[in-house]
Amino acid sequence: MRGLSHLVNNDTDQAIEIFIGLIEADEGTIDLHLALGSLFRRRGEVDRALRIHQNLVQRPRLKPLHRNQARFELARDYQAAGVLDRAEEIFLELAHQGMFLSDCLSRLMRIYEREREWERAIDTAQWLSSAQGRDMGPRIAQYWCELADSALRRDDARGQQQCLKRALAADPHCVRAQLTRAGQAVDSGKVAQALKIYRDVIQHHEAFIPDVLAPWRDAFLREHSAQQWAAELERVYRRHPHPHLQVALIQAQAQSGQTDARQQALDQLVQQPSWVGLHAALDQDWSNLPSQAAGLLKGFADVLRVPLEKSPTYRCDHCGYSGRQLNWQCPSCQHWNTTQPLPDMTYSALEEQVHGASSLPESGTGAAGKSVS
Known part of the structure; x- marks a missing residue:
């Protein structure tokens, strides 16, 4: 009760000393200490968490189960503090003992990812797969792709090919390996x-069509004409009515000189409306229209261009992190294979741009920087 009173009064150092002193008197308070240490770690007070867990580990008469629990929490403290070699050592010892196996191996993979030790990450993922029966193929494939990138930076083409081959063996549908x-x-x-x-x-x-389009087009046009490219897009678009295929088709039909290209673009938009498709259609050459109508269409195209250029194009399905760059590992939640291209601009992105552009100073306040939308 005195320890809790110190906590309530924000005197955490005194509370910790009292709780640590209770260990010798009553082993039943160990769960309280473990919970308290975890609380400090979550609050970012890693040094206090370390003090609690180190004292628990050093108790000579602690039961093996409780000692291992304290060691696991101590390793988590080291990991949070960035002392990765100490954390790795404890996690490995516990894993070889079969203690907290799944958690230890998962945390070891995070450590190896942070240190870019991809071979050890692969070994650990395979260990977790065999021990727990979890499908680690997609994640292992990403590790092999990282090794392939390293080989490319060393100008080791053969090594890169071997790594990509192993990536596809681990996950035959690895988009990253296929594109490379x-x-x-x-x-x-x-x-x-x-x-x-x-x-x-x-x-x-199909979600990765935006990332495939540019290299696919460049490769196709090496051996085929622009008219054939438009026909190829139209064939694929019938099976996969993706907004970015729609844009590519609108542009290809216009560039190939098809006389009814604009009508086809409008027909496609009626059947499959999209913001990116609307912008592509509005951005066509409307010089045959009266100047006022042509100017109006160009004006709408310019209005749409701003949010299209600024809106996120990728989003993590796990944490919702969004941006304009494809990350095979989400920079926010650190999960692999969770970031997907967005098929179209979201209405919220358009609304944000419109409201941001229309912000006006508050009248009668005289305060700098205040605005309403």
Whole structure:
């Protein structure tokens, strides 16, 4: 009760001393100490959490179960403090003893990811897969892709190919590995192979069409005409009516000189409305219209361009983190394979831009920086 009283009065140091002193008198208070240590760690007071858990571990008459619990929490403290070598040592010892196996291995993978020790991360993921029966293939494939990127930076083309091969063995549908292999195929003149990979990605991972379009187009036009590219897009669009395919089709039809390109663009928008498609249609050449109508359409295209250029294009399905860059590992929640391209601009992004542009100073306040939307 005195310890709790100190906590209420914000005298945490005195509270910790009292709680630590209780260990010798009553082992039943260990759960209280573990909970208190976890509370301090969550609050960012890692030094206080370390003091509690170190004192628990040093108690000579502590039961093995309680000692291992305290060691696990101590390793978490070290990890939070950035002392990764100490955390790794304890997690490995506990894992080899079969204690807290899933949590220890998961945290070891996080440590190896942070230190970019991808081979050890792969070994740990395989250990977790065999011990717990969890499918770690997609995550292991990402580790192999990281190794492939490292090989590329060393100009080790053969090493990169081997890593990509192992990535696809771990996860045959790894988009990252497939896109890298397609790029390799284009560079080596194997355009047909690259086109097949791009079509496979579109078929099995429609969400990644925005990332496939540019390299797919460049590869296709190496061996085919602009008219054939427009026909190819139209064929794929019928199966996958994705907004970014719609935009590419509108642009390809206009560039290929089709006389009814604008009418086709409008027909597509009626069947499949989208913000990006609307902008692509408005951004066409309307010089044959009266100047006032052409100016109106161009004005709407310019209005839409601003939010389209600023709105997020990727979002993590796990934590909701969004941005304009594809991250195979979410920078916010650190989860792999959870970031997906957004198919279209969200209405909230448009609304934010419109309200931001229309903000006016408050009248009669005289305060700098205040505005209403």
